[in-house]
Amino acid sequence: MPTYIALIYTADVDWTSPGYADENAKYLEFGQESAEVIRGGAALYPTSTATTVRVSGGKGGEVLLSDGPYAETKEALTGYYVLECDNLDEALRHAAKIPAAWNGVVEVRPTIPSLT
Amino acid sequence: MTDPKETLDELLRREGRLVLATLTRLTGDLTLAEDAVQDASISALETWPRAGIPPNPRAWLILAAKRRAIDLLRRERSRWVKEKDATMVAIQMAPDDFPPDVVRDDQLRLIFTCCHPALAQETQVALSLRVLCGLTVAEVARALLVSEQTMAKRLTRARSKIADAGIPYRVPDVEELPDRMAAVATTVYLLFTEGYASQSSGGYERRALADEAVRLGRLLVELMPGEPVLMGLLSTILIHHSRRDARLDAAGDIVLLADQDRSRWDRTMAMEGVDLAAAAIRRSADRPERFAVTAAIAACHALAEDAADTDWDAIVAWYDVLAQLDPNPIVRLNRAAARAQRGETQLALEDVETLDGLDDYFWFHATRAELLTRLGRTEEAAVAASRAKDLTESEAQQRLLQRRHLESS
Numbered sequence: 001m002p003t004y005i006a007l008i009y010t011a012d013v014d015w016t017s018p019g020y021a022d023e024n025a026k027y028l029e030f031g032q033e034s035a036e037v038i039r040g041g042a043a044l045y046p047t048s049t050a051t052t053v054r055v056s057g058g059k060g061g062e063v064l065l066s067d068g069p070y071a072e073t074k075e076a077l078t079g080y081y082v083l084e085c086d087n088l089d090e091a092l093r094h095a096a097k098i099p100a101a102w103n104g105v106v107e108v109r110p111t112i113p114s115l116t
Numbered sequence: 117m118t119d120p121k122e123t124l125d126e127l128l129r130r131e132g133r134l135v136l137a138t139l140t141r142l143t144g145d146l147t148l149a150e151d152a153v154q155d156a157s158i159s160a161l162e163t164w165p166r167a168g169i170p171p172n173p174r175a176w177l178i179l180a181a182k183r184r185a186i187d188l189l190r191r192e193r194s195r196w197v198k199e200k201d202a203t204m205v206a207i208q209m210a211p212d213d214f215p216p217d218v219v220r221d222d223q224l225r226l227i228f229t230c231c232h233p234a235l236a237q238e239t240q241v242a243l244s245l246r247v248l249c250g251l252t253v254a255e256v257a258r259a260l261l262v263s264e265q266t267m268a269k270r271l272t273r274a275r276s277k278i279a280d281a282g283i284p285y286r287v288p289d290v291e292e293l294p295d296r297m298a299a300v301a302t303t304v305y306l307l308f309t310e311g312y313a314s315q316s317s318g319g320y321e322r323r324a325l326a327d328e329a330v331r332l333g334r335l336l337v338e339l340m341p342g343e344p345v346l347m348g349l350l351s352t353i354l355i356h357h358s359r360r361d362a363r364l365d366a367a368g369d370i371v372l373l374a375d376q377d378r379s380r381w382d383r384t385m386a387m388e389g390v391d392l393a394a395a396a397i398r399r400s401a402d403r404p405e406r407f408a409v410t411a412a413i414a415a416c417h418a419l420a421e422d423a424a425d426t427d428w429d430a431i432v433a434w435y436d437v438l439a440q441l442d443p444n445p446i447v448r449l450n451r452a453a454a455r456a457q458r459g460e461t462q463l464a465l466e467d468v469e470t471l472d473g474l475d476d477y478f479w480f481h482a483t484r485a486e487l488l489t490r491l492g493r494t495e496e497a498a499v500a501a502s503r504a505k506d507l508t509e510s511e512a513q514q515r516l517l518q519r520r521h522l523e524s525s
Contacts, residue, residue, distance in 0.1 A: 088281045
């Protein structure tokens, strides 16, 4: 069955701060409601915890690290779900129930079966 | 006398569309189905003139396309072996002839796939022309004014998205159906307006867009009878299309509705539209469908002997309903134009002055120019007309402005 990733873009929030307890509860609720199709996922720490890795000059070259995400944008990747669904319609139906769909955006992408 | 070649082309185009819908279901792959049906049509064009048209052309085409699809699948290496075998078996097992209800469902599935909201609106229009109307890529490109190369790329991307993202070939569930049906109607309407806007300047393919939209509108009403949104869509495009011969004068200039020679309207088509409008409104009385309301407005015009005989009160009232369903400034601009026809020029102008977001819209400035002229405010009218002129590249629209200006001075 096809596998989709639902990428969650919201304000660059810290899900662990007490102010997000209610929001987290809504995500847990979604997790229970759509448990049938959810195959994985994670909530991410804010982009201030990110480290960008680049290697210059090809494989084995110099490792260049920089603090933070590669690009600053208003909405950041703050989590994702892996959904196994019959087709795009089913995936979109579940994605529309993720709280980020009304507090940000959810991008649904199909995964390539031969490369996973 | 009918040209036998043209009859054959027509037959192939009509049957080819149905066969493509069925092959898409059998193979689950639009690209493969398109290639197979195209090859089957080519071999029909080679065989039929010699051997005669077979008694069941559709079954002949399905058989030929199935064989071709299996050949193509055998050659394709990138597919998973298991998936490929299963598809080939399914194709082989399938009959060559299907009962009408299966053919009907196949068409519906393909319509909802081509007009899937996960595809960009312009992609839906292009894909519908290619897949549902059976135009060639070159014809679609000419109709939508892009290069053939660009169109080929756009269609390839669309087919890849359908296949890779898993856009299903299915008729949406009951709860999704109203939204999805409205999306299909919007796509067909866009296709119609593309053709309608370019009657004077466009090439043959562009003018034929309106006919294709009428054909699709009829098909939708036939496949999903009694749906007010689809009846309203067909009604709207039929009534607009019924005026095609009166919309332009001998020089190719735009003739405004009020000035059209109504004896040149296609009365049969217009009355078919009026009947559909009435039915669409009856069937959505509680909360009218957007297209049922646009149909009602078009019907008011179609029923009038001339501009003076028009029931402007009814038209303004329908625009009020429409503005509630669709808070779009263009709707309110049209409402103001209807008020002006009712003799309320000053009030109409006041309405127009309150509209936001239309500063780059030709008809906003053209309407202002017209209203200001009627009120004798010629200098302001000239400024508005000049702004309108800057906003259009259509020569017909520019000549229209010039003509109205000359008439007033």
